Amino acid sequence: MQTTDIAIIGAGLAGLTCAHLLHAQGLDVTVIEAADRIGGRIRSLRDTDGKALADLGPTWVWPPHQPVVARWLDRLDLATFAQANEGDAVIEGYHPAPVRAPLPGQDGMVRIQGGPDAMVQAMAAALPGAALHLNRRITRIDSAIDGLILTDAKGKQISAGRVVLATPLRIAAADIAMPDAPAALLQAMRATPTWMAGQAKAVMLYDRPFWRDMYLSGRIASRIGPLTEVHDHSSARGQAALFGFIGLPPAARDPALLKAAIRAQLARCLGPEAGQPRDITIQDWARDPLICTPADHNGAHPDLPPAILRQPHLDGRLHLGVSETSTRSPGLIEGALDAGQTTAEAILSRH
Numbered sequence: 001m002q003t004t005d006i007a008i009i010g011a012g013l014a015g016l017t018c019a020h021l022l023h024a025q026g027l028d029v030t031v032i033e034a035a036d037r038i039g040g041r042i043r044s045l046r047d048t049d050g051k052a053l054a055d056l057g058p059t060w061v062w063p064p065h066q067p068v069v070a071r072w073l074d075r076l077d078l079a080t081f082a083q084a085n086e087g088d089a090v091i092e093g094y095h096p097a098p099v100r101a102p103l104p105g106q107d108g109m110v111r112i113q114g115g116p117d118a119m120v121q122a123m124a125a126a127l128p129g130a131a132l133h134l135n136r137r138i139t140r141i142d143s144a145i146d147g148l149i150l151t152d153a154k155g156k157q158i159s160a161g162r163v164v165l166a167t168p169l170r171i172a173a174a175d176i177a178m179p180d181a182p183a184a185l186l187q188a189m190r191a192t193p194t195w196m197a198g199q200a201k202a203v204m205l206y207d208r209p210f211w212r213d214m215y216l217s218g219r220i221a222s223r224i225g226p227l228t229e230v231h232d233h234s235s236a237r238g239q240a241a242l243f244g245f246i247g248l249p250p251a252a253r254d255p256a257l258l259k260a261a262i263r264a265q266l267a268r269c270l271g272p273e274a275g276q277p278r279d280i281t282i283q284d285w286a287r288d289p290l291i292c293t294p295a296d297h298n299g300a301h302p303d304l305p306p307a308i309l310r311q312p313h314l315d316g317r318l319h320l321g322v323s324e325t326s327t328r329s330p331g332l333i334e335g336a337l338d339a340g341q342t343t344a345e346a347i348l349s350r351h
């Protein structure tokens, strides 16, 4: 059986932050990820050369209000740029036809060059290759005399001194058998929504940001949809793009029908050129069984986590360290970094 000091389940930003910090302190860390890629809710749309074109998960950070984000951007030497917002927005569903309107509300909002994915890749690059296991879904955690035993979907086992559960809490409660975990812990996990897990995003690529020629910001606020809000998503390297959140419930999201409706909406609001994107990509997070449970379809925001989610369990060997366990911006990137960091500190203080 494979053995490790610390096993981290989930290679999202929180799990990788924790791994990065523990590895830097010389601990033997193994990160186990069920998907075939790292990042979890953070994902880039890439071109055929692997270059990041757009964000399919999160986009924005607010460094003036998010000290943990600001510190990590500095530590990983990642640059940011302002969310483009110059020009008028278009609002639709408030008048018989879409109208131009100034829309405030994006001050302090910035994007990371290369997207939040650049943060994930930088975290992982500092780990030895053998520390990262992809395509390995953990299905069970059992107590043993001197640690915990993890079992994966193929029945292979890993013995770990300590385990960090860095998966969405509802996913872990549904998919990972934890016979020794307190019932109250499992109940608190089930009660914690995974932020944005039920959302879907559409990214439209263009040859140029033509909306700027008309003094339009690319921003749309719509009561009609299918996109409820749209933003300029052009990259720092010059790839012109818009992105929008899809306002339909998961059961009503048929990608083929959606693409036609999105083209029509964009043409309505930003002119005929907007209805002819070079490419539309729809990322429906509600269809990702490693992120979203049916309970997340209503889009609820997590509350500040109760103490039971922030304490270690199973004789101090099981830590929960996903964004929703953070008391700083639970559910956000700031929360993921904080959760990874707080968990690493808790482990180091007892090591």
Ligand SMILES: Cc1cc2nc3c(=O)[nH]c(=O)nc-3n(C[C@H](O)[C@H](O)[C@H](O)COP(=O)(O)OP(=O)(O)OC[C@H]3O[C@@H](n4cnc5c(N)ncnc54)[C@H](O)[C@@H]3O)c2cc1C
Residues within 6 Å of the ligand: 009, 010, 011, 012, 013, 014, 015, 032, 033, 034, 035, 038, 039, 040, 041, 042, 056, 057, 058, 059, 060, 061, 136, 137, 138, 139, 166, 167, 168, 171, 172, 175, 176, 195, 196, 197, 199, 200, 201, 285, 290, 291, 321, 322, 323, 324, 331, 332, 333, 334, 335, 336
């Ligand atoms: C569409 C969208 C837009 C968002 N916008 C923003 C934004 O603009 N700004 C912001 O701050 N935040 C935003 N967020 C939230 C942000 O993405 C998350 O807070 C952050 O990425 C969470 O990281 P995490 O590591 O805590 O969890 P996750 O990213 O959920 O990582 C959990 C990992 O666990 C893995 N896993 C699950 N089950 C198992 C198992 N059994 N075995 C092994 N591995 C498993 C998953 O595959 C995943 O890789 C957005 C999220 C989405 C989806």
